[in-house]
Amino acid sequence: MNKGFILWFTGLSGSGKTTISQALEPELKARGCKVEILDGDVVRTNLSKGLGFSKEDRDTNIRRIGFVAHLLSRNGVVAITAAISPYQAIRDEVRAIEPNFVEVYVKASLEACEARDVKGMYAKARKGEIKGFTGIDDPYEAPPNPEIICCTEKESVTECVEKILSKLEELGYI
Amino acid sequence: MNKGFILWFTGLSGSGKTTISQALEPELKARGCKVEILDGDVVRTNLSKGLGFSKEDRDTNIRRIGFVAHLLSRNGVVAITAAISPYQAIRDEVRAIEPNFVEVYVKASLEACEARDVKGMYAKARKGEIKGFTGIDDPYEAPPNPEIICCTEKESVTECVEKILSKLEELGYI
Numbered sequence: 001m002n003k004g005f006i007l008w009f010t011g012l013s014g015s016g017k018t019t020i021s022q023a024l025e026p027e028l029k030a031r032g033c034k035v036e037i038l039d040g041d042v043v044r045t046n047l048s049k050g051l052g053f054s055k056e057d058r059d060t061n062i063r064r065i066g067f068v069a070h071l072l073s074r075n076g077v078v079a080i081t082a083a084i085s086p087y088q089a090i091r092d093e094v095r096a097i098e099p100n101f102v103e104v105y106v107k108a109s110l111e112a113c114e115a116r117d118v119k120g121m122y123a124k125a126r127k128g129e130i131k132g133f134t135g136i137d138d139p140y141e142a143p144p145n146p147e148i149i150c151c152t153e154k155e156s157v158t159e160c161v162e163k164i165l166s167k168l169e170e171l172g173y174i
Numbered sequence: 175m176n177k178g179f180i181l182w183f184t185g186l187s188g189s190g191k192t193t194i195s196q197a198l199e200p201e202l203k204a205r206g207c208k209v210e211i212l213d214g215d216v217v218r219t220n221l222s223k224g225l226g227f228s229k230e231d232r233d234t235n236i237r238r239i240g241f242v243a244h245l246l247s248r249n250g251v252v253a254i255t256a257a258i259s260p261y262q263a264i265r266d267e268v269r270a271i272e273p274n275f276v277e278v279y280v281k282a283s284l285e286a287c288e289a290r291d292v293k294g295m296y297a298k299a300r301k302g303e304i305k306g307f308t309g310i311d312d313p314y315e316a317p318p319n320p321e322i323i324c325c326t327e328k329e330s331v332t333e334c335v336e337k338i339l340s341k342l343e344e345l346g347y348i
Contacts, residue, residue: 034249046241047221049234060223067220068242075208075251 002033004073005173006066006098007164010085010143011106012135013121014113016152017082020106020160024080027165031174033078038065040083053132059090066094073100078173086134088141102171104164105146110135112153147171176207178247179347180240180272181338184259184317185280186309187295188287190326191256194280194334198254201339205348207252212239214257227306233264240268247274252347260308262315276345278338279320284309286327321345 007024009017021037028035044051047064051057062085069079085091095101113135114122125133132138148167150160168174181198183191195211202209218225221238225231236259243253259265269275287309288296299307306312322341324334342348 036245036249047238050224064221068245071210071242071246072249075210075246075249077249 002031002076002078003100003173004034004076005078005100005102006069006073006094007078007080007102007104007168008069008085008091008094009080009082009104009106010091010146012108012110012113012140013084013133014116014118015106015108016150016157016160017084017106019157020104020150020152020164021080021082023157023161024164027161028078028174033174034076035078035080036072038069038079038081038083043068043083053130053138055087059087062087062090063093066090066097069094070098073098084134084140086138086140088143091143100173102148102168102173103143103146104148104150105143106150106152106160107142108152176205176250176252177274177347178208178250179252179274179276180243180247180268181252181254181276181278181342182243182259182265182268183254183256183278183280184265184320186282186284186287186314187258187307188290188292189280189282190324190331190334191258191280193331194278194324194326194338195254195256197331197335198338201335202252202348207348208250209252209254210246212243212253212255212257217242217257227304227312229261233261236261236264237267240264240271243268244272247272258308258314260312260314262317265317274347276322276342276347277317277320278322278324279317280324280326280334281316282326 011017025035048061051061065081069081072079124130125136134140185191199209217239222235225235239255243255246253298304299310308314
């Protein structure tokens, strides 16, 4: 059986977290891993309905994702989380409870993410229809020491996936 | 690898759900199973902080437990849930998403549970200090067709554990 671990993606909305995690999933499965993706939207529906986007509610949401990812990881599953998770302190809190924690910073400038605006959220945030949107009127704290950085303005999805797989091999996870 | 499944305990507060599930855990582990217990209190702390005991909040809480138990089960883990889970409709909802679902009705009369009153909750509920307490001023819907019934007024913890293990063998889960 493969070892479980948490692969924790963090980055602005539209940076590419979900895209990369979905491209990575079949690669990990092909290597015999069990994989669960805890996507921000899936989690908000199934674990965190009723929570908003205040600092406190965001923290609660991320703690919950961390709790579930940890339950999966300690049972041999690769738990991929793909929520914005903007605050360093809470990411560190999860790292503290989970020894097998790999942080992937999906890096793209606010301008690039806003130009993509896949879900039309930035437009709404600029109009003030959404309050507390990360990068607009709520901070994003980039991780100072992530295990992996994917620069999605320069690297293709395939390149990002290969980079992650190489690092996981190097770290002995796969 | 063993097959994952959900072992869903339901019963009044004080009926013996947690006690039986804790006695069962080492037996399942000894048979090579991976086991996670999603106890009502643990879940309320880590998944459902902020939720109360209204019908709607209880339903949300049970759906969340079901979601997490299902994630574990489909990855080969025995997910034991030990929340009161008083409403049949929501238990059936979880059964509908999880093909490997074994319901254990931990049966004890309200009188017996109230006499035990391990956490002092019944006393508070009788005084009106807790509102919407299952069995006092909120209904408990006993399952009509559980896979297993443990009668904790007549059967010892060891007998209950043996009964559950026999049934799980018969059903091909262990």
